Amino acid sequence: MxxxxxxxxxxxxxxxxxxxxxxxxxxxxxxxxxxxxxxxxxxxxxxxxxxxxxxxxxxxxxxxxxxxxxxxxxxxxxxxxxxxxxxxxxxxxxxxxxxxxxxxxxxxxxxxxxxxxxxxxxxxxxxxxxxxxxxxxxxxxxxxxxxxxxxxxxxxxxxxxxxxxxxxxxxxxxxxxxxxxxxASDVLKSLRIRSRGINFIACPTCSRQEFDVIKTVNELEQRLEDITLPMDVSIIGCVVNGPGEALVSTLGVAGGHNKSSFYEGGVRQKERFDNDKIIDQLENKIRARVAMMNEK
CATH class of the missing domain: 3.20.20.20 (Dihydropteroate synthase-like)
Structure with missing residues (x-):
């Protein structure tokens, strides 16, 4: 043509x-x-x-x-x-x-x-x-x-x-x-032809972030390469978009001062994560969730 x-x-x-x-x-x-x-x-x-x-x-x-x-x-x-x-x-x-x-x-x-x-x-x-x-x-x-x-x-x-x-x-x-x-973080899902492993939903980061979002995501991606079970995990640095993203994720974190809110199945949990330990704590929660899903 x-x-x-x-x-x-x-x-x-x-x-x-x-x-x-x-x-x-x-x-x-x-x-x-x-x-x-x-x-x-x-x-x-x-x-x-x-x-x-x-x-x-x-x-x-x-x-x-x-x-x-x-x-x-x-x-x-x-x-x-x-x-x-x-x-x-x-x-x-x-x-x-x-x-x-x-x-x-x-x-x-x-x-x-x-x-x-x-x-x-x-x-x-x-x-x-x-x-x-x-x-x-x-x-x-x-x-x-x-x-x-x-x-x-x-x-x-x-x-x-x-x-x-x-x-x-x-x-x-x-x-x-x-x-x-x-x-939207998942442009409402039209191209999800195949799902495998963890889909991390992260904010682009700005001065509102309460912890280092990019470092957290990069580290978790490396640590959790072995997981093949499909799962959405939202890692948002503040409360502006964090709660909303967590509502539609398997697991989610919304940044707060010193401690961040943790969500599971769209429900905010009583437990909160220390921002300086958030990578370890979130990895433990993800692996526990995977184990529970594999048992079903």
Whole structure:
């Protein structure tokens, strides 16, 4: 087939918005975004990683801002980098207002998760005033409780309902400068033709992680190469997505301060893991689960 016979690429029409000086949507080129996994309060390390990401080709970088101290660090980081920064915020609307004041190029929030209508309106009004877009982030591991109960797992319909719930809030407040990210750890399972061994579900890591997620997963993958029994194990560094991922995993860990919550069969257990011993403790639980499944 020659070039003239090839079907044209059709791109869905979308609204153009800007993250800093970078155009997103419309007819603009596809942009590359990455996220830091340093502790945001460590300004030097975070600036260094942002610059490395920009050098590698990232057009936009997302930075987790979980606390007011991190918001102050974000201000210093913003002063030292050129690439546009998205401030990733959960739950606390005051952090969103603060980083907007400090020059965030985009706010990553879920409007329905930051409180009552007055708090949502204050963030939206601030974003409108400073011409800052909002990124709605829908994740299979952090769906609203009622949606989880309704669908049982993060199905495409569940993700869509969650997304539209947040979109409706922004529509009601007459705010249209937003973009939507919808993601799931197991893209809801269409290509799972063959399952063998442990399927580790891990977060990409950010400054919210309470233990070293990447080190934990890498070590467990090496230790547990002998296991062939199919099993989903979620290893999430914080409580934002950890509980949701654990609900649909055989075993799961959600990072907490010093100690992390442990889930089995979607149920949170009384036992908690010491973060500095989490690899050994989780390996023991996985092997015990395998032994129990083999007995059946």
């Amino acid at each position: 020659n070039d003239a016979q090839k079907s044209p690429i059709v791109r869905r029409k979308s609204t153009l918005l800007y993250v800093g000086k970078v155009p997103v949507g419309g007819d603009s080129p596809i942009t590359v975004q990455s996220m830091t996994n340093t502790n945001t309060n460590d300004v030097g390390a975070t600036v260094s990683q942002i610059n490395a990401l920009e050098k590698a080709g990232a057009d936009i970088v997302r930075v987790s801002v979980p606390t007011m101290d991190a918001a102050e660090a974000f201000r210093k980081i913003k002063e030292q980098v050129e690439v546009p920064l998205i401030a990733d915020i959960h739950f606390d609307y005051r952090i969103a207002l603060q980083v907007a004041k400090y020059g965030a190029d985009c706010l990553r929030i879920n409007p329905g998760n930051i409180g009552n209508e007055a708090r949502i309106r204050s963030v939206v009004d601030c974003a409108r005033d400073k011409n800052i877009p909002i990124r709605i982030g829908i994740n299979g591991g952090s769906l609203e409780k009622d949606i989880q109960e309704k669908y049982g797992e993060p199905t495409p319909e569940a993700l869509l309902e969650s997304a539209m719930r947040h979109v409706d809030i922004l529509d009601r407040l007459n705010f249209d400068m937003f973009k939507i990210s919808v993601k």
